[in-house]
Amino acid sequence: MSLIKGRTGDWEIVIGLEVHAQLSTASKLFSGASTEFGAEPNTQVTLVDAALPGMLPVLNKEAVEQAVLTGLAINANINEHSVFDRKNYFYPDLPQGYQISQFSDPIVGSGEIEIELDGGLTRTVRITRIHLEQDAGKSLHDQAPNHTYVDLNRSGVPLMEIVSEPDIRSAAEAAAYVVKLRSILQYVGSCDGNMERGNLRCDANVSVRRPGEEYGTRCEIKNLNSIRFLQQAIDYEARRQVDLIESGEKIVQETRLFDSNKGVTRSMRSKEEAHDYRYFPDPDLMPLDLESDYIESLRLSLPELPDQKLERFINDLKLPLDVAKELVTEKEKADYFEPVALRRDAKLVSSMVRKDVFGYANNHSLEISEVPVLPDQYGELVDLVSAGDVNARTASEVFVEMAETGKSAKSIVEERGLKQVSDSGELEKILDDIIAGSEEQVVQFKNGNEKIIGWFVGQVMQKTKGQANPTVVNDLLKKKLDK
Amino acid sequence: MSVDKSTVMRISQLARIEVPECDQDQLVDELNNILTWVEQLDEVDTEGVMPMSSGLPGAVLPQRDDLVSAENRQPDILRNAPVSRSGFFVVPKVIE
Amino acid sequence: MSDLTALTIAEALEGLKAREYTAEELTEEHIKSIEASRALNAFVLETPDQAVDDAKASDARRARGEVGALEGIPLGVKDLFCTKDVRTTACSHILENFVPPYESFVTRKLRAAGACFLGKTNLDEFAMGSSNETSYFGPVRNPWGQVVDDAGLVPGGSSGGSASAVAAGLCLGAIGTDTGGSIRQPAAFCGIVGMKPTYGRCSRWGIVAFASSLDQAGPMTRTVKDAAIMLGAMVGFDENDSTSAQNVVPDFQACLGQDIKGLRIGIPKEYRVEGMDQEIEALWTKGAGLLEEQGAEVIEISLPKTKYALPTYYIIAPAEASSNLARYDGMRFGLRVDGENLEETYMKTRAEGFGAEVRRRVLIGTYVLSAGYYDAYYLKAQKVRRIISEEFASAFDQVDAVLTPTAPTPAFSRGERTDDLISMYLNDVFTVPASLAGLPAISIPAGLSSHGLPLGLQLITRAFDESTLFRVAGALEEAAGWSPHPLKYQGS
Ligand SMILES: [Mg+2]
């Protein structure tokens, strides 16, 4: 348990998270407008999304399916009967004057997510519920001094709100939870997890208490759009609350915003007492009733989930825990690794892929799926290494050239004559020449300077332009010098 | 239950409808009048009754296929806007 | 040429077919009639040019042998239906200059059937009212006012403009919307037929919403047959309205003229409410007698919770309206009244944009949904609604149709009830129960009051059983011997 030290003793942080995840649908929750990111303002807005008079919502089947799959992936109860409610409030980017959401009867009930902590420990975070709701539009406050500009492209985009119980006890645990949740969503295919684009954002309910005592009053920090900000905001907020309580003040339940420039949270100026959302069932939509057969067929279609994959990578592929975890957590990494590792040496593949492919993506700020070398093409390169035709260092160079030219591994190796020299006859000849011209070094070796071996290897590499198989060279050298 | 002036003002704030000082007393009376009248529903025993929220009981909620059906209708969307600029709706400054 | 504005839709379709006149001539005659009767204030927007263009196009289609169900028929459209590129206001200041870039499902279907639209008819603001006195564009006169020498007689509401226009021969038929009686009650006040189909029969897409779980479009005509013709062209499944019914649409006209022998007609005893006019009760008894004479079996039934329908309605409808009308906030369309800041802009826009009745209902609706009051008011009302709906369902185990008066009084004078909200609300006491239960209902003119004002009787049937509704209504209409001739308005 990680505790905060206060002037008057230790404090425990209690955190519950509400994560808004944008579903991976082509069209909006209740209209046929595209959900594509980055369009010109108000170009992906139907009459429904702009809430023009007389416009009516029609539910997107795919959104329902993705929410159910997500619920199944966290072992949650799927509610056969759920209700769409209106949450009423005024805001310029909320065109209807209400958000269609789910209040008392959400589509997914209680479930759980297991998170991994440092030192191989795990913790189960209980999920309260998942409900479907519409996103609002986007307000731009910095376009004009006295006005706000409103773009409704996001208005009506389908979201899942995933609400956890207050089971999280530190910023690091909160981060681990979001990483795990994001991973599950990616595996299920219900959300791409892209936080930069706002496709996954967190609200954190934070309170502090003396260990073991009753929960304290919580504050909700809204719209945290990176894991780093989530952690910073939690740490700042917990410290703020401890300081307040210790100086004799009371925590006021309120909504706060995180200022990422200053690293602080601040109270939202909008009036708290005005929040009376007047939820009621949307009369434009009947209750959503799901057949148990439908739910069961989705359960059967559930893909392999991160925990299952991790187990398989450790048990079947014999990968070390940390490597397996890295490959599994981001689905794109596993998706790249797995076809390459198929019928190949998984350990070799994992070390090569992590260095070459993931490194390249990282250096070039690409998604793994955007790396221009496909897994099949990369497999050819792994084969050349396995066969001893190129060494790992050369392979990395070849990979970069593959990515830049689009050429195959084989053709690059051939064109540039990079094929490793493993032929001991050829290498012996080269070695003999070197030994013949290096009497001083040979004497030093005989006098016990073992390190001089490295010098000889370097010479061979120079002669062969790095293409000598280092294992073969080492073996030969020892044989010859020991004579 | 009857409403007082402060309740009516809270409701007017929630509904974003300004009620001028001179109309407040009359509005309080009118709302109380209506509320007292509807409270005769208290006489009805509704124990165990399922609330009815749809226009016709028993109808099934349709679901549409996930198809992008709408082309860009920006001009239609902005056509009736009190103020718009560069493709955006322009509204009074929002202070968070 | 005879008076083309005195035709029924069925007669006009025959005349057009026989080439006795063209759609253009028919439309021109109605345009003249509208111009001569502007004192009624029945239309808030006249679209004569579009109507004539539509009529010419209709004549051309007819010449090619393409004839829709309403080919060449000039109609009035309640200004609650969005019409593409034609101003649509809901008779509210807040939408005074709103021009929709889209056409409602129902008006689109009517146009596809060949109808020509003469313009947009007046209504109570956002359809909230029973006398057409809350319209931003001023009250509508009931052409029957001249009969009692009182030009200020209300037409009923909220579809008062449509009712007045049909009654006075400004159009052959009109469309209205009915939330708690807004088609049936003005039809009764104006001596015409007004029909509300089963909830879900007509798509609500493109109709400015008042109370989503209650709103239904329907025809307002001078005969039952005309209502059947029009309804046939208005209904159908709409994938853009989740509450649109997929039920098979019967041939509504086919059941007209069938006898009603053996049909069981229920007379709900609880409908003998306090404050009901003696002559209305007498008319009701007479109507039951007429049906009996034709072989129907008249049975007294009980709908004990009916008396709670009105207060139930006046919780549910305002609650839904408070949310439906939140979009009128001055941000994306409609009136904006600038304030010092965003909050003030909201408050001023909605205070100035909405009239007194709309403001009142939005506030009531906001209150009954607010924290601490939801269970006591809104949830309670939803439960009573279920009870009322189930009472109808069991009544229909015993009977095929229910007969009631449409309204407790004939048309009244303007201003007579504006100070007493509850007495105004009581206008809908007979129409609201069927609205809450989503059932089809029709009002037909069945007699005159001692002052010579029209009185209506209402029939209600099972959900989606409009066939029986039209069958009984047709029989009653014939037996009542009401003349469908329009009452030309002489005043100015
Ligand atoms: Mg939330």
Ligand SMILES: [Zn+2]
């Ligand atoms: Zn949410």
